[in-house]
Amino acid sequence: MELTRGVHLIEAMKGSYVYLILGEEPVLIDTGMPGKAEDVVKALAQLGMKPTDLAHILLTHQDVDHIGNAKALKEASGATLWAPCAEIPYIHGETRAQGIRGVISRLMRVDRPTVDRSYEAGQVIGGMEVLPAPGHTEGHVCLLYRDVLLAGDLVTTRKGKLRPSPTFLAWNKPLLDRSIRDVGMREFAWVCPAHGEPVARGNLWEGMTRK
DSSP states (O other): OEEETTEEEEGGGTTSOEEEEESSSEEEEOOOSTTOHHHHHHHHHHTTOOGGGOOEEEOOOOOHHHHTTHHHHHHHHOOEEEEOGGGHHHHTTSSOOOHHHHHHHHHSOOOOOOOOEEOOTTOEETTEEEEEOTTSSTTOEEEEETTEEEEETSEEEETTEEEEOOGGGOSOHHHHHHHHHHHHTSOOSEEEESSSOOEEOTTHHHHHHOO
8 A cells, every 4th residue: 555655555464564665765664573475475466566675674673563574575575674783683583582582482483683784863774864763672763754654663654643652562652752742853744653543643642742
């Protein structure tokens, strides 16, 4: 589904959405739950694309429902795999997450990818600006493409409303709240989260921060 010019939602990845950006270069945002790489490949084919057309795969953070197909898709595409520096030890499996995140990562087996490059704040990749947005995890980032925010797990949506990422999954709740305020200072018209349907921003962001 094309949400706005050049921004495609891969509907088969509902539950942990993946987005395809066809801007300066073809870029995939996150990779969804493990075992669904073929669904991404099929979605690309529906757009007349092959995996090898991808230039970059951008991971917003370490969680298994975001890195689940990164290894398979990187191998199939040859794309450069990017991730936040603080997240890379967890993505590689060198450091084990704590608490509920650690339990989830042990229950959901994932083929660990090798990250090629890490982000710098404000870096632009394929027309997307990297926005540090820690709190859900230590190194979580959002990506801003034109008037579209690829939000990762900073926020979720339900019934057309925006909500902060669940507190029980937050690495640092005050930092998560601050990231929501900081990202909200940027201009964008669309919010595309991993969990929940994309929404027009309108005044929804202000509703989260007026507390």
